[in-house]
Amino acid sequence: MSEANSLINCPGVSVETQSHGLDKVVIDNDLGRCELYLHGAHITSFTPKGETDLLWLSPKAVFCADKAIRGGIPICWPWFGAHPSDSSKPAHGFARVTQWQLDSAVALENGATQVCLKLSESEQSLSLWPHRFELVYQIVVGKQLDIALTVTNTDESAFDIGGALHSYFNIHDVEQVSIKGLDGICYRDKVEGFAQNQQNGDIKFTQEVDRVYIDTEDTCYLQDPGFDRTIEISKSGSDSTIVWNPWQDKSQSMADMSDDGYQTMVCIEAGSTGGVNIAPGQQHCLAQSIKCRC
Numbered sequence: 416m417s418e419a420n421s422l423i424n425c426p427g428v429s430v431e432t433q434s435h436g437l438d439k440v441v442i443d444n445d446l447g448r449c450e451l452y453l454h455g456a457h458i459t460s461f462t463p464k465g466e467t468d469l470l471w472l473s474p475k476a477v478f479c480a481d482k483a484i485r486g487g488i489p490i491c492w493p494w495f496g497a498h499p500s501d502s503s504k505p506a507h508g509f510a511r512v513t514q515w516q517l518d519s520a521v522a523l524e525n526g527a528t529q530v531c532l533k534l535s536e537s538e539q540s541l542s543l544w545p546h547r548f549e550l551v552y553q554i555v556v557g558k559q560l561d562i563a564l565t566v567t568n569t570d571e572s573a574f575d576i577g578g579a580l581h582s583y584f585n586i587h588d589v590e591q592v593s594i595k596g597l598d599g600i601c602y603r604d605k606v607e608g609f610a611q612n613q614q615n616g617d618i619k620f621t622q623e624v625d626r627v628y629i630d631t632e633d634t635c636y637l638q639d640p641g642f643d644r645t646i647e648i649s650k651s652g653s654d655s656t657i658v659w660n661p662w663q664d665k666s667q668s669m670a671d672m673s674d675d676g677y678q679t680m681v682c683i684e685a686g687s688t689g690g691v692n693i694a695p696g697q698q699h700c701l702a703q704s705i706k707c708r709c
């Protein structure tokens with residue numbers, strides 16, 4: 416059992432320290448089940464009752480304090496991708512490799528469970544990003560998963576943030592799935608040196624895909640005939656959607672992914688890549704909802 420367990424008193428919510436040393440929170444109710452780690456506030460599993468997990472977790476994921484878990488929903492914050500001016504700083508920011516605090520867990524009247532985690536500045540975060548902030552991550556586990564990351568600027572001057580809720584989805588076969596919802600949207604293609612292009616029809620996968628779809632708040636539908644389901648992914652407070660599949664060569668080059676790992680995952684991320692300026696005392700909320708149409 417973890418120390419965090421004594422802080423919560425909510426039916427269906429427990430915290431246990433795993434053999435690798437990280438604290439795992441399990442939320443289980445009549446509607447769904449979710450697992451997450453205080454390390455990175457990283458959700459690793461979400462299963463609506465009677466379904467197969469909607470999220471993908473690499474069988475080779477590494478669980479340790481200085482590494483991000485491969486799969487689930489990493490929180491990229493306060494920047495997305497490489498740091499804009501200093502590549503020695505961690506890719507995708509520090510939130511996904513920092514221990515968060517479990518703040519509250521409540522059973523809601525509709526049968527869902529709401530859990531909140533918090534993170535604020537520390538000596539280490541200030542050495543990477545010199546601003547004072549408070550982050551609240553609200554997770555509601557029901558038939559669908561609703562996640563909302565709210566930052567408050569608790570500093571005396573404005574700052575810019577970027578980031579993403581970097582969701583990895585569990586699919587039957589990458590060559591059979593398609594993503595609907597981004598037709599006509601412009602994207603920057605990271606595989607082609609950030610060249611700008613426009614989506615024509617649904618997205619299908621036959622090679623590496625690493626794209627930032629810009630100026631879109633649209634809902635995406637991940638159509639998966641192999642699992643006989645469509646996952647609906649909606650969002651708010653997000654100016655971009657990132658779609659990523661590393662394909663074979665990159666999977667082979669990643670130590671925390673099996674060689675064929677790319678075949679059963681695809682990332683559809685709620686991004687905030689244009690940068691958001693937040694004045695002292697102001698807030699911004701980046702949110703994503705994940706729902707199965709089975």
Ligand code: BG6
Pocket residue numbers: 483506507581605625626657659684
């Ligand atoms: C995606 C990026 O969001 O994350 C990719 O667009 C990147 O370029 C991928 O490779 C995984 O990043 P990381 O840091 O978790 O290996």
